[in-house]
Every structure is written in structure tokens, then in C-alpha cells.
Amino acid sequence: MTALSEAVHVLTEDHKVNPDKTGKTFNLVEEYALLTQLKEAFTANRGTGAGASGPKGVISFNALNLWEDIATVTNNHWRGFGIRAVSRTPLPERIQDWARSVEGSPDESECFAWISKWNRQIRALDESHAEVIGRCPECGESEIVVEDDGEIIKKAAVTRVEGHAYASCAQCLAEWEGLDAVRELARNVSPV
Numbered sequence: 001m002t003a004l005s006e007a008v009h010v011l012t013e014d015h016k017v018n019p020d021k022t023g024k025t026f027n028l029v030e031e032y033a034l035l036t037q038l039k040e041a042f043t044a045n046r047g048t049g050a051g052a053s054g055p056k057g058v059i060s061f062n063a064l065n066l067w068e069d070i071a072t073v074t075n076n077h078w079r080g081f082g083i084r085a086v087s088r089t090p091l092p093e094r095i096q097d098w099a100r101s102v103e104g105s106p107d108e109s110e111c112f113a114w115i116s117k118w119n120r121q122i123r124a125l126d127e128s129h130a131e132v133i134g135r136c137p138e139c140g141e142s143e144i145v146v147e148d149d150g151e152i153i154k155k156a157a158v159t160r161v162e163g164h165a166y167a168s169c170a171q172c173l174a175e176w177e178g179l180d181a182v183r184e185l186a187r188n189v190s191p192v
């Protein structure tokens with residue numbers, strides 16, 4: 001399996017993962033496709049899975065935003081887009097087809113970059129987030145407005161995943177990964 005096909009597999013198909021992130025033990029368990037988990041995070045009948053640790057309204061808002069982002073980027077690259085005969089092709093198959101069409105071509109690295117970014121973003125939804133107070137250096141927003149059971153609430157746009165060197169903006173979907181990037185973000189967040 002190439003790095004691209006492995007990333008596509010994790011995003012679009014049920015797969016096995018090792019829940020021990022330290023790698024000390026090796027005990028593979030079945031996990032739903034990340035896209036399936038993402039969809040569950042913004043549909044009503046979701047259980048206690050992705051995002052159960054965070055506020056429901058924000059998690060589902062972020063999940064829906066991310067799903068739409070994935071669909072838009074995929075349609076910009078998928079060779080079937082706009083072809084009527086395949087207009088009902090589900091998103092996971094569109095992504096698989098896009099990846100197959102760029103294998104071994106100069107576009108492969110761009111496709112891989114998108115798909116591995118989405119995999120990280122979907123996994124980050126499941127972690128507990130700490131709010132970063134200030135304006136996002138990318139889009140300038142400090143808050144997002146979400147509706148939760150008819151109630152309008154405001155949440156910080158930028159959140160940091162606790163225990164990981166990872167932060168993201170729910171407004172523009174910018175992300176900061178790694179200690180240097182997160183420190184850089186902390187320096188560049190401007191006061192509201």
C-alpha cells in the first residue's frame with residue numbers, strides 16, 4: 001500500500017487501528033471509516049462516539065463545516081464531477097476515484113496532503129479542545145456562532161487540542177500542527 005492509498009483507506013473504509021498511541025502494545029481494533037465518524041458527528045442519531053467529550057453544538061458545527069470542505073475540494077479534483085451518469089456517487093467513492101486517478105502523477109502529493117490533513121482534522125474533533133482567546137491570524141475571526149437546540153451560543157473560533165501540538169480555526173479551517181506552529185500561533189493571535 002502506498003501512503004496515499006493507506007490514507008484513503010482510513011478516510012473512506014472501515015479499518016483496523018492500534019488504540020495504544022504509545023506503541024508499547026499492539027492490539028488492533030476495528031474502527032469505522034473516518035468519514036463515517038465525521039458524518040455521525042453532525043447527524044442527530046449519533047451516539048457517544050466522536051466529539052462526546054466536547055460541547056455538542058460546536059463539535060457538530062465543526063464536523064459539518066469540515067464535511068462541506070471535503071466535498072468541495074473533492075469535487076474540484078474528481079474527474080466525474082458534472083457528469084450526470086455518476087452524479088449519485090457517494091463522497092467516499094469520489095475520493096477513492098480521485099486518488100486512483102492521480103497515482104504516480106505529479107498531482108499525487110497534493111491529493112495526499114489533502115487527505116492526510118482531513119484525517120488529522122477528523123481525529124482532532126474527538127479530542128477535548130481548549131479555547132484560544134483572540135483573533136485567528138488567518139481569517140481575523142475571534143468567535144463562531146453556533147445554534148444548539150435553538151439557543152445561540154458564541155464560542156472561540158480557534159481551539160487547541162489538549163495534550164497535542166495541534167490547533168485549528170472553526171471559521172476558516174486553518175490548522176497549526178507541531179510545537180513550532182502552535183507557538184507561532186500563540187504569538188500571532190491578536191487581542192479582540
Ligand SMILES: [Zn+2]
Pocket residue numbers: 136137138139140141157169170171172173174
Ligand atoms: Zn480562522
